[in-house]
Amino acid sequence: MQKVVMPTRKVAVALSLLAAALGLAACGSSGGSAKHLTLVAYSTPQSAYETLIPAFQATGEGKGVSFSQSYGPSGEQSRAVANGLHADVVNFSLQPDVEKLVKAGLVSPSWNQNATHGFVTNSVAVIIVRKGNPKHITGWSDLIKPGVQVLTPNPFTSGSARWNVMAAYGAQLKEGKTPAQAQAYLEALFHNVVSQDSSARNALQTFLAGRGDALIDYEDEAISDQKKGSPIEYVIPKATILIQNPIAVVGTSNASAQKFVNYLLSPAGQRIWASKGYRPVIAGVAAPGQFPTPAKLFTIEALGGWKAVTKQFFEPETGIVTKIEQSLGVSTAK
Amino acid sequence: MSFSKLGLRTVALGYLALLLVAPVAMIFYRTFEHGLAPVWEAITEPNAIHAFWLSIEIVAIAVPLNTIFGIGMALLLERGRFRGKVLLGLLVDLPFAISPVVVGLALVLVYGKTGWFGGWLTEHGIQVIFSVPGIVIATAVVSLPFVARETTPVLRELGTDAEQAAATLGASTWQTFWKITLPAIRWGVVYGVVLTTARALGEFGAVSVVSGRIEGQTQTLPLYVQGQFENFDITGAYAAAVVLALLALGTLLAMNILTRRTRGRTTV
Amino acid sequence: MLGRGLLGLYLSVLVLLPVAALLAKSGSGGLDAFWREVTGPEAQAAIKLTLATSAIVVVINAFFGTLIAWVLVRDEFPGKRYVNALIDLPFALPTIVAGVVLLALYGKNSPVGIDVAFTRASIVLALLFVTLPFVVRSVQPVLIELDRSMEEAAASLGAGPLTVLRRIVLPTLTPAIVSGVALSFARAVGEYGSLVLITGNLPFKTEVGSVYVFGQIQNEDLPAAAAVSVVLLIVALAVLGALTLVSRWRSKHVL
Numbered sequence: 001m002q003k004v005v006m007p008t009r010k011v012a013v014a015l016s017l018l019a020a021a022l023g024l025a026a027c028g029s030s031g032g033s034a035k036h037l038t039l040v041a042y043s044t045p046q047s048a049y050e051t052l053i054p055a056f057q058a059t060g061e062g063k064g065v066s067f068s069q070s071y072g073p074s075g076e077q078s079r080a081v082a083n084g085l086h087a088d089v090v091n092f093s094l095q096p097d098v099e100k101l102v103k104a105g106l107v108s109p110s111w112n113q114n115a116t117h118g119f120v121t122n123s124v125a126v127i128i129v130r131k132g133n134p135k136h137i138t139g140w141s142d143l144i145k146p147g148v149q150v151l152t153p154n155p156f157t158s159g160s161a162r163w164n165v166m167a168a169y170g171a172q173l174k175e176g177k178t179p180a181q182a183q184a185y186l187e188a189l190f191h192n193v194v195s196q197d198s199s200a201r202n203a204l205q206t207f208l209a210g211r212g213d214a215l216i217d218y219e220d221e222a223i224s225d226q227k228k229g230s231p232i233e234y235v236i237p238k239a240t241i242l243i244q245n246p247i248a249v250v251g252t253s254n255a256s257a258q259k260f261v262n263y264l265l266s267p268a269g270q271r272i273w274a275s276k277g278y279r280p281v282i283a284g285v286a287a288p289g290q291f292p293t294p295a296k297l298f299t300i301e302a303l304g305g306w307k308a309v310t311k312q313f314f315e316p317e318t319g320i321v322t323k324i325e326q327s328l329g330v331s332t333a334k
Numbered sequence: 335m336s337f338s339k340l341g342l343r344t345v346a347l348g349y350l351a352l353l354l355v356a357p358v359a360m361i362f363y364r365t366f367e368h369g370l371a372p373v374w375e376a377i378t379e380p381n382a383i384h385a386f387w388l389s390i391e392i393v394a395i396a397v398p399l400n401t402i403f404g405i406g407m408a409l410l411l412e413r414g415r416f417r418g419k420v421l422l423g424l425l426v427d428l429p430f431a432i433s434p435v436v437v438g439l440a441l442v443l444v445y446g447k448t449g450w451f452g453g454w455l456t457e458h459g460i461q462v463i464f465s466v467p468g469i470v471i472a473t474a475v476v477s478l479p480f481v482a483r484e485t486t487p488v489l490r491e492l493g494t495d496a497e498q499a500a501a502t503l504g505a506s507t508w509q510t511f512w513k514i515t516l517p518a519i520r521w522g523v524v525y526g527v528v529l530t531t532a533r534a535l536g537e538f539g540a541v542s543v544v545s546g547r548i549e550g551q552t553q554t555l556p557l558y559v560q561g562q563f564e565n566f567d568i569t570g571a572y573a574a575a576v577v578l579a580l581l582a583l584g585t586l587l588a589m590n591i592l593t594r595r596t597r598g599r600t601t602v
Numbered sequence: 603m604l605g606r607g608l609l610g611l612y613l614s615v616l617v618l619l620p621v622a623a624l625l626a627k628s629g630s631g632g633l634d635a636f637w638r639e640v641t642g643p644e645a646q647a648a649i650k651l652t653l654a655t656s657a658i659v660v661v662i663n664a665f666f667g668t669l670i671a672w673v674l675v676r677d678e679f680p681g682k683r684y685v686n687a688l689i690d691l692p693f694a695l696p697t698i699v700a701g702v703v704l705l706a707l708y709g710k711n712s713p714v715g716i717d718v719a720f721t722r723a724s725i726v727l728a729l730l731f732v733t734l735p736f737v738v739r740s741v742q743p744v745l746i747e748l749d750r751s752m753e754e755a756a757a758s759l760g761a762g763p764l765t766v767l768r769r770i771v772l773p774t775l776t777p778a779i780v781s782g783v784a785l786s787f788a789r790a791v792g793e794y795g796s797l798v799l800i801t802g803n804l805p806f807k808t809e810v811g812s813v814y815v816f817g818q819i820q821n822e823d824l825p826a827a828a829a830v831s832v833v834l835l836i837v838a839l840a841v842l843g844a845l846t847l848v849s850r851w852r853s854k855h856v857l
Contacts, residue, residue, distance in 0.1 A: 084447030
């Protein structure tokens with residue numbers, strides 16, 4: 001009978017490796033000196049910050065400030081900060097992602113009591129089509145025509161994708177339809193949805209790989225992608241939602257944080273945002289005609305605000321969109 | 335005999351061509367389709383270099399730990415005597431059956447700021463989640479079972495005769511292990527280590543939850559790949575992926591060389 | 603004993619505690635809530651799809667994995683070393699790269715004319731790609747160490763190659779194949795990254811369990827996410843346990 005072999009040298013090696021790993025733990029995160037800023041943001045503005053941060057560092061207020069940056073899906077980033085990821089400035093895709101941090105006591109409840117109501121950039125929901133617009137898509141009503149294949153990120157795995165759904169729904173209301181008719185539109189729309197990727201970027205990837213005729217996306221993404229040479233065009237529907245991205249300072253200990261946010265909201269900063277395809281939140285920055293204003297632009301407030309909308313449309317069991325997805329599944333599974 | 339051998343070879347290689355070679359070739363093609371310069375630029379970017387070294391560091395800690403654990407666990411399961419062996423084996427496989435994102439979530443539930451040990455860790459100034467130790471743990475968890483599972487069948491196939499003979503001849507447990515058991519199970523260990531390293535290198539899901547993705551600090555190479563994709567830098571993303579692939583290939587090569595070298599010295 | 607203690611500690615820190623936390627979270631709303639979350643129509647569809655595709659994948663892997671291991675160990679051909687080295691690649695690639703590449707190769711713009719994207723077949727394809735190394739690498743070490751004298755003896759006694767395979771080789775390889783199959787199944791059940799791009803994530807059609815779980819996390823419904831994860835985990839473990847028992851039984855009855 002062979003007894004279990006447990007050589008002690010192996011054990012010693014294991015112990016020293018564990019100690020090494022724990023030694024790294026003791027280093028923890030370097031606390032922020034006032035001249036160091038940690039920015040936690042959603043994925044999209046990464047390339048914009050590549051220009052904005054050096055521009056800020058060239059100003060008097062930003063001189064000598066070093067940055068740590070983290071980019072990822074808005075919801076995940078918000079959750080991470082709530083779970084202990086150190087951040088000085090947060091820039092997310094949706095207001096609820098900042099509200100989460102207010103609830104966690106990390107952001108002041110008065111974060112959006114400023115001139116721009118807490119928002120740093122705007123955009124609008126658009127419909128991306130293939131170059132030349134072969135299917136002649138001009139607005140929301142074309143998306144429910146038979147044979148038209150629509151792409152949209154999954155509104156349940158991508159919070160930002162909810163902008164798309166609410167844009168479509170709200171547009172119907174703005175065009176004079178009743179809520180019941182608007183709901184019927186959503187049902188018809190989802191009937192034509194052939195792929196629900198987990199993020200806007202993935203949806204774009206899918207679209208570029210040849211799938212679908214139309215992709216519901218945000219204007220700034222469409223502009224970026226066009227700049228990179230992708231064979232796409234985009235249509236701004238007559239009625240669409242104003243996408244507003246919030247920014248907030250986390251905590252009160254970092255003096256540079258507010259200065260950075262102020263810069264991003266200043267004309268100089270907003271001009272850089274505009275050059276990257278984001279609609280400015282202050283007047284007089286964009287070139288005339290650079291960002292055409294849709295005739296029937298509305299905000300999420302017109303639909304009741306995110307809190308009410310999330311409950312009404314995206315609640316896991318009772319939400320309108322949840323039910324639509326379920327009914328489509330049941331009807332096609334038969 | 336040779337006809338069926340040819341047949342087998344064709345089927346195997348055909349399957350591999352479709353499932354393995356084509357995708358890998360595609361990756362290399364997409365990486366270099368715009369020439370060598372953009373690739374070089376992409377991989378010498380400071381964030382990329384840091385991500386590279388961070389991934390190496392993580393692997394250098396997680397893989398040896400899992401190897402020692404794996405061999406120990408295999409020995410325990412195959413040579414030890416106790417009840418509940420099947421259960422123990424399942425525990426080792428457990429993290430593997432959970433979606434990586436959920437693994438990350440579970441780790442945050444235990445070691446995060448609001449987790450079970452959160453208070454204690456914060457009090458002592460130790461940061462696990464959103465720092466390198468958290469990434470090491472997440473990586474170790476998702477690559478845990480390989481060495482154990484690769485080594486166990488080989489150990490069983492081996493039988494205990496040689497080990498018992500050595501014991502009766504007066505060899506200590508360490509000597510028996512090092513001179514008899516280890517050389518006999520080396521291929522299991524080799525492939526276990528190769529799989530563990532490959533998995534540790536490419537791990538994305540669990541790490542994406544626990545790392546915080548801070549560029550230049552807690553962004554591993556796979557996270558960097560994802561980041562570049564999101565930032566429309568396709569070449570950069572593919573270039574980093576190629577680096578990962580080459581690292582995995584390098585591991586296999588290194589293990590092969592190591593094993594061939596020790597072959598001569600271990601005949602009993 | 604110190605060794606066992608350390609093993610236990612390692613296992614606890616890495617596995618037991620996190621899994622316990624997961625179980626606690628899944629039950630935090632009470633048993634009713636747990637049941638409701640895992641029997642909801644979308645959850646059920648996702649779980650069933652995951653299990654069905656994973657089962658198909660492991661059967662294919664068991665066959666092709668063993669075949670490939672056989673060819674790599676027993677056969678000789680130019681370039682064999684490179685093919686052997688490539689086997690682990692799917693593993694080292696971040697899953698998003700796998701997803702992008704599979705979409706490019708086997709989607710609408712496929713250079714080889716195969717278009718399975720956004721179908722259930724695409725799930726099987728992606729899973730086969732990421733679980734390729736398991737059976738191969740499990741069987742290889744055993745094959746390398748296999749004592750060929752028994753096969754030669756059987757052959758000299760008149761047994762045909764198929765009989766030798768069935769009676770001598772396969773029983774010895776069974777534990778290794780089972781080990782590889784178990785790993786494949788576990789990985790397939792939890793796989794996320796490589797599937798998100800090529801499947802389209804359509805609820806009730808191509809949405810797998812892990813995508814559903816991720817959606818629940820995004821919805822801040824952690825108990826629901828934990829609950830479905832626990833269900834998938836239990837099934838995977840049951841399968842793993844059954845396979846392990848079968849392989850132990852078989853190897854006891856061989857010699």
